[in-house]
Every structure is written in structure tokens, then in C-alpha cells.
Amino acid sequence: MHKPCAVIPVYNHETAVPAVVDALLAAGLPCVLVDDASSPACCAVLEQLAVREQVFLIRLAVNQGKGGAVMAGLREAARLGFTHALQVDADGQHDLRDVATFLHVSRHNPEALICGYPQYDASVPKGRLYARYLTHVWVWINSLSLQIPDSMCGFRVYPLTPTLALINSVKLGKRMDFDPEILVRLAWRNQPMRWLPTRVHYPQDGLSHFRLFHDNALISSMHTKLFFGMLLRLPSILWRRCTA
Numbered sequence: 001m002h003k004p005c006a007v008i009p010v011y012n013h014e015t016a017v018p019a020v021v022d023a024l025l026a027a028g029l030p031c032v033l034v035d036d037a038s039s040p041a042c043c044a045v046l047e048q049l050a051v052r053e054q055v056f057l058i059r060l061a062v063n064q065g066k067g068g069a070v071m072a073g074l075r076e077a078a079r080l081g082f083t084h085a086l087q088v089d090a091d092g093q094h095d096l097r098d099v100a101t102f103l104h105v106s107r108h109n110p111e112a113l114i115c116g117y118p119q120y121d122a123s124v125p126k127g128r129l130y131a132r133y134l135t136h137v138w139v140w141i142n143s144l145s146l147q148i149p150d151s152m153c154g155f156r157v158y159p160l161t162p163t164l165a166l167i168n169s170v171k172l173g174k175r176m177d178f179d180p181e182i183l184v185r186l187a188w189r190n191q192p193m194r195w196l197p198t199r200v201h202y203p204q205d206g207l208s209h210f211r212l213f214h215d216n217a218l219i220s221s222m223h224t225k226l227f228f229g230m231l232l233r234l235p236s237i238l239w240r241r242c243t244a
């Protein structure tokens, strides 16, 4: 059973989001938009989009952060009867020409989480690029494997059943700490994962709400928390790996 949709967390990206929705609908994907307590201007654009067939909109009364918005969208996707969800940013930084490939691989590996392996161009802010290397190393330690080559790219197809089983049983980070944390925790559960290269572009006039100090501090404390979580689970993770 493979019935996919897209889940798009939106926080004040009203200029870019219509083109993202157009591209996803053209690729045959229904869209679940999650308005993360955006400005009135962005709300109005999202309401316009939601008039269209196959576009669903949910509203969070209080800003949750990217992770909180994605989790709300994944729950809504399952409620609507979808089995898989493509997580994609609203700001147009992901290469939507890859949607068909991601869906093809997901359809042939329905149990797997399909993750984007980002190929950055020169537009990537250097501070972000270096911070990612630190995250890669933490993720290798905390997942007890080198199987996760990137954990920050928010372009992935989630199989909803195992993903919601995790989200409903653990309190995950609700901001920019979400993308790496969910991968490590799924890896602890032996979730099959696949990586596909995909181009990531930071538009010159693009609007990123990533807060360099605050979000990096949040991500560091998440890695530390996962480190102790990994130590506690070490015997059971290794046992599961050996008997898999």
C-alpha cells in the first residue's frame, strides 16, 4: 500500500510557497500545508491555496517550530488516509525535480525512510555548512553507526506507520533539532533508510528563519541528550542489531 502526500511546514514563506505547491501538485502529490502561526499575509496566501483540490491546510494557533509543524502535518496526513509523506520546505530550497525519483524509490521500498543527501551549491551560508559537520559526527556516535551520511536535510519521504509510532511514544525536539533527532531515534529502532542525492539551494533573496546561535545551541543540547539516551540503550540497540 503506497498512498503518498507532501507535508509542508510553513512559517512566513508566503512568497515562495505557491510555486512549491504548484510543483508538487504537478508531480501528482496532494499537499498538507501546516501554517505554524504565520503572519496574516502568509495566512491569506495559504487560505487561497487551500481552496484548490488536493490541498489541505491545518493551522497551529501558537508557533511550534519546524519540527512541531512537521509532526502535526504527519499526523494529519495519516488521518487523511495517506501512507507516506514527503517532507519539503516551503521556501523553495529543495529541488522538486527530484520528487518523482524519491517517490519511485519509496514505492519500491515502502518500509524505508527515503532521505535527501544534500548537494549544496555556492549559495550555502558557510556557518551552516561547518555546523553540519559537527552534527554528522554526533549523529554517527549517537546512532552507533556510520549509516547516516546526513541528518539535516528536510527533504525526505517518511513511511507513516513507524514514524508515527515513534512520534507518539517519545517527546521529540520541535524546532530545528527535529530533523537529526528523528533519524537517530529511528536508527535505534532499526528503521531501514535510503539516501538519494538532491540539490539544495539557498536563494540570495531567500528568507531563512534559522537562528544561528539559538538553533545551534538547541541542536547541541539535543545531541547531548541523545548521547545519554544512547548509553542507556546501548545493550538493547546492539542486541537488536546482532539478532536482526
Ligand SMILES: Nc1nc2c(ncn2[C@@H]2O[C@H](COP(=O)(O)OP(=O)(O)O)[C@@H](O)[C@H]2O)c(=O)[nH]1
Pocket: 008, 009, 010, 011, 012, 013, 036, 063, 064, 065, 066, 069, 088, 089, 090, 091, 093, 207, 208, 209, 210
Ligand atoms: N525557522 C522556522 N521554520 C519554520 C517554523 N515553522 C515552520 N517552519 C518551516 O520550516 C522550514 C524550514 O525553515 P527555514 O527557515 O527555511 O530554515 P532553513 O531551511 O534551515 O534555513 C520552512 O518550510 C519553514 O517555513 C518555525 O517556527 N521556524
Ligand SMILES: [Mg+2]
Pocket: 089, 091, 093, 208
Ligand atoms: Mg529553508
